[in-house]
Amino acid sequence: MTDEAPTSKACTKCGVVKPLGDFSKEKIKKDGLQKYCKACNSTMAAKWRAENPEKVKAKAAKYHAENPEKVKAKNDKYRAENPEKMKAIAAKYRAENPEKVKAINTRNSVQLSNSYVAGILKIPASQAPPKILELKREAIAMKRISKKIKQLTNPKKASS
Numbered sequence: 001m002t003d004e005a006p007t008s009k010a011c012t013k014c015g016v017v018k019p020l021g022d023f024s025k026e027k028i029k030k031d032g033l034q035k036y037c038k039a040c041n042s043t044m045a046a047k048w049r050a051e052n053p054e055k056v057k058a059k060a061a062k063y064h065a066e067n068p069e070k071v072k073a074k075n076d077k078y079r080a081e082n083p084e085k086m087k088a089i090a091a092k093y094r095a096e097n098p099e100k101v102k103a104i105n106t107r108n109s110v111q112l113s114n115s116y117v118a119g120i121l122k123i124p125a126s127q128a129p130p131k132i133l134e135l136k137r138e139a140i141a142m143k144r145i146s147k148k149i150k151q152l153t154n155p156k157k158a159s160s
């Protein structure tokens with residue numbers, strides 16, 4: 001034994017001797033570090049996540065429920081910083097779930113949701129002033145009503 005503080009230790013998982021910086025801190029341990037290296041930890045965490053999708057989902061849902069503001073801020077930031085990625089994700093989702101997308105679009109159209117109205121205005125829903133959305137929503141509803149009236153009063157012309 002030596003009095004010198006060790007600068008490296010062996011990971012008990014992969015057995016590789018690594019610098020202490022490659023180990024995460026864990027206060028209750030004698031040396032204040034976890035017994036597995038960071039690489040092994042992340043590998044194990046990824047494996048665990050892959051094997052326990054339901055638990056991961058439940059954990060995320062719990063966090064989401066308890067920290068709605070934090071989650072929203074993080075999501076907004078991510079979306080703002082990765083517009084291309086978001087577009088790709090949306091395109092992939094549309095390609096893989098045409099029925100769901102159709103259902104969502106129909107629902108948005110029927111309910112005149114913020115995203116639907118903002119889409120007509122060609123501005124992102126997150127940047128659309130609520131007052132503008134409200135007015136546009138009313139305008140669309142009015143237009144629909146007048147269209148319906150036209151259909152009822154002049155069915156031949158409207159259906160052409």
Ligand SMILES: [Zn+2]
Nearest residue numbers: 011014037040
């Ligand atoms: Zn390791």
